[in-house]
Amino acid sequence: MESIKHSYVEVSGLKLHVAEIGSGPKVVVFLHGFPEIWYTWRHQMIAVANRGYRAIAFDFRGYGLSDQPLEPEKANFQVLVDDVIGVLDSLSIDKAILVGKDFGAFPAYLVPILHPERVSGVVTLGVPFMLPGPSAVKNHLLPKGFYITRWQEPGRAEADFGRFDVKSVIRNIYTLFSRSEVPIAGDDQEIMDLFNPSTPLPPWFSEEDLTAYASLYEKSGFRFALQVPYRTVNVDIGITDPKVTVPALFVMGEKDYVLNFPGMEEYVRSGAVKQFVPNLDIIFITEGNHFVHEQLPEKINQLLITFLDKHST
Template sequence: MENIKQSHVEVRGLKLHVAEIGSGPKSVLFLHGFPEIWYTWRHQMIAVANAGYRAIAIDFRGYGLSEQPSEPEKGTFHDLVEDIVALLDSLSIKKVFLVGKDFGAIPAYLVAAVHPERVIAVVTLGVPFVVPGPSAVQNHLLPKGFYVTRWQEPGRAEADFGRFDVKSVIRNIYTLFSRSEVPVASDDQEIMDLFNPSTPLPPWFSEEDLATYASLYEKSGFKFALQVPYRSLTVDMGINDPKVTIPALLIMGEKDYVIKFPGMEDYIRSGTVKHFVPELEITFLPEGTHFVHEQLPEKVNPLVINFLDKQSF
């Protein structure tokens, strides 16, 4: 970990926090989800660097050590897409591998769809190809206490999270979202109330990991994180019939709660997703949860590296 260099890069008027290791001719840009941050990729960054790649992970704008936009409540996925392209320009990277986890999969696929000349291949974990818009997540098919629905309501998550310190919020979400059940609160509960204080951290997530996450979110708070992805998930990107025509790999844990989103498992297993990503390979890991890359790096890292190694540059 001590070999990972930390810096800030000016991107579209904001300083983005960039972590980097390795110096190979091919670059891999890692895109985090929520409640993650650049540090979520610690295992993968070291592995791909050792395999001869330049590994880069960022904190998205408004997250961790990256600067906040002036109007976070107006943020959309479009901002993340443009940030990624501008970052590649700033780092003089013509073409890149993109690896996205959770909502980080969305801008990874969008950059590949809109700027295919900049992307060699895409790897996503936990979330398949999804485009923001009114039908991105079928909230209406889940109970009204569905966590996405709750967090999309202005002020509600802020009040829920605000009852705890940042470290407790991260602990609660990591523990809750490691389960295979979709997080759904009853009418007299908030999402944080679903957490049982006697539940230990997942065995693959240490107190030191928790402290690192907490320190980064203490810097940024959750304001932009609630806007992007949750409150901007229904904002149409204006992309007609998006296609990702480059090679792609989807890694899903069989115990990932996202598989239980309405229609999600059929969308993946039936191959419908390949209508949008024709060159998609899909791998399921039987014991994998939503945080499969942190839980099972010894399985995820070879899958990622073998996929990267197969691609021509």
């Protein structure tokens, strides 16, 4: 970890925190989800750098050590695309392979739609191709205590999270969201109430990891994270005929709770997702959960490096 270098680049008037390891013309840019941060990619960054790639992971605006936008409530998924392009431009990178996890999958696919000349391949974990918009997450097909529905309600997650310190919030989410069940609260509960304090951290997630995450979210808080992705996932950004033509890989754990979203399993297993991403390979990991890249890093690293070696230009 000591060999990972840290710097800042300016994008849209904001300083974004960038972590980087490796060198050379073959570039991989890692895009985090929530409650993740650049650190979520530590295992993959080192592995691909050892293979001869330049590995870059940055904190999206409003996350971790990156600056907060002045008016976060006006942001949507377009700003994440702007962040990716801005980082590439700032580092004088013409083209990269993008690797996205959780909501990081959205910009991982949006960038090659909007800027196809900048991307030579896409890998996503846990979330397949989806466009932001009314049909992205079918809240109406899940109980009203569905975590995304709860977090979309202004002030509700803020009050829920605010009962705990940041470290406890991260611990609770990592533990809850490692399960295969979709997090759904009862009428008399909030999402944080679903966590049993006696539950240990997952074996692949150490106290040191938890401290690293907490220190970054103590800097940024959760204000922007609740806006993007949760409060804007159903906001259309104006793309009408999406097609991702670059080579792509989608990896999903069989025990990832997202697989239990309404229609999700059929969308992936039937190959319907390939109408949007025709050059897509799909791999399921039997024991994998939503954090499969941290849970089973050697397996994910192997899949990732195989893809990179095949498709890097």
